[in-house]
Amino acid sequence: xxxxxxxxxxxxxxxxxxxxxxxxxxxxxxxxxxxxxxxxxxxxxxxxxxxxxxxxxxxxxxxxxxxxxxxxxxxxxxxxxxxxxxxxxxxxxxxxxxxxxxxxxxxxxxxxxxxxxxxxxxxxxxxxxxxxxxxxxxxxxxxxxxxxxxxxxxxxxxxxxxxxxxxxxxxxxxxxxxxxxxxxxxxxxxxxxxxxxxxxxxxxxxxxxxxxxxxxxxxxxxxxxxxxxxxxxxxxxxxxxxxxxxxxxxxxxxxxxxxxxxxxxxxxxxxxxxxxxxxxxxxxxxxxxxxxxxxxxxxxxxxxxxxxxxxxxxxxxxxxxxxxxxxxxxxxxxxxxxxxxxxxxxxxxxxxxxxxxxxxxxxxxxxxxxxxxx
Numbered sequence: 001x002x003x004x005x006x007x008x009x010x011x012x013x014x015x016x017x018x019x020x021x022x023x024x025x026x027x028x029x030x031x032x033x034x035x036x037x038x039x040x041x042x043x044x045x046x047x048x049x050x051x052x053x054x055x056x057x058x059x060x061x062x063x064x065x066x067x068x069x070x071x072x073x074x075x076x077x078x079x080x081x082x083x084x085x086x087x088x089x090x091x092x093x094x095x096x097x098x099x100x101x102x103x104x105x106x107x108x109x110x111x112x113x114x115x116x117x118x119x120x121x122x123x124x125x126x127x128x129x130x131x132x133x134x135x136x137x138x139x140x141x142x143x144x145x146x147x148x149x150x151x152x153x154x155x156x157x158x159x160x161x162x163x164x165x166x167x168x169x170x171x172x173x174x175x176x177x178x179x180x181x182x183x184x185x186x187x188x189x190x191x192x193x194x195x196x197x198x199x200x201x202x203x204x205x206x207x208x209x210x211x212x213x214x215x216x217x218x219x220x221x222x223x224x225x226x227x228x229x230x231x232x233x234x235x236x237x238x239x240x241x242x243x244x245x246x247x248x249x250x251x252x253x254x255x256x257x258x259x260x261x262x263x264x265x266x267x268x269x270x271x272x273x274x275x276x277x278x279x280x281x282x283x284x285x286x287x288x289x290x291x292x293x294x295x296x297x298x299x300x301x302x303x304x305x306x307x308x309x310x311x312x313x314x315x316x317x318x319x320x321x322x323x324x325x326x327x328x329x330x331x332x333x334x335x336x337x338x339x340x341x342x343x344x345x346x347x348x349x350x351x352x353x354x355x356x357x358x359x360x361x362x363x364x365x366x367x368x369x370x371x372x373x374x
Contacts (some may be wrong), residue, residue, distance in 0.1 A: 029101065099325060122313065278372050
């Protein structure tokens with residue numbers, strides 16, 4: 001039997017893994033995220049990252065106990081809606097998946113995590129950063145990306161110590177992700193000596209921000225921090241410019257071309273986004289991944305993390321010599337390998353043992369990495 005730890009570096013170039021023990025069995029892996037709506041681009045990016053991993057695994061013909069492994073993706077659209085996510089999670093469980101890559105947002109990952117916990121099925125999010133996901137005591141909750149506690153600290157330190165902002169307005173979308181991150185940023189801003197001059201709230205569906213922006217403008221902030229996604233931060237940035245608010249916008253999860261298109265290149269210029277992980281080009285397997293992923297189009301944001309999440313499941317299966325989640329779940333916290341995004345090894349909570357945060361800024365119409373904090 002070929003050991004995964006010895007072939008992982010080659011896998012990025014097309015090698016694969018050991019798997020299920022019966023030739024006629026298909027090992028089903030669920031992918032859950034928004035495939036429609038404002039976050040569909042990111043949801044599809046996650047799905048395609050998982051598909052690339054599965055395709056490479058299936059093409060290699062590696063066997064365990066004489067039987068070939070065959071993985072199959074079952075993808076479900078949770079529409080970035082918490083209630084739909086619970087329904088989707090139960091459907092995936094009923095369909096017999098042995099693990100789930102997802103969900104995309106914290107607002108969907110948190111309620112769905114209870115379903116997976118009850119079923120004893122590992123859920124590995126490539127993108128959900130609310131700290132509570134891995135702090136509920138569930139042995140089934142994992143993520144291959146850093147959490148907002150670290151992102152929030154890095155954002156606040158950048159805004160105060162690097163950029164020199166003393167007066168900041170904070171707006172969030174009241175989602176588990178947006179509000180959770182904004183709360184951390186507010187706390188960290190205050191710790192670093194800044195004043196939060198205004199705190200405003202919208203909803204995940206808000207597209208007209210002129211009311212909250214007018215209120216914030218009256219408080220004379222030097223910058224605005226927004227807790228939400230690129231589908232809203234883009235219109236927010238555009239409307240800031242329309243109101244004559246020529247101050248920086250700082251956020252997270254907005255280092256995408258979608259943000260620049262929605263904001264407009266001129267308005268987007270100078271905007272800063274903090275993202276968990278290293279820049280794609282400096283990831284251990286980043287350049288090779290980009291080449292392999294070309295058939296799906298350009299990398300949006302989270303596909304490399306979804307790719308590594310599939311491999312995390314695979315390593316646990318190999319270590320336990322089983323594709324039965326009851327058998328391989330305990331092995332999830334024993335795996336340790338270098339993926340595309342970096343070292344994949346989980347602590348007792350299900351978080352990565354090592355994480356990084358990168359600050360990006362729009363320059364010349366594109367997000368460019370400024371600094372990576374490890």
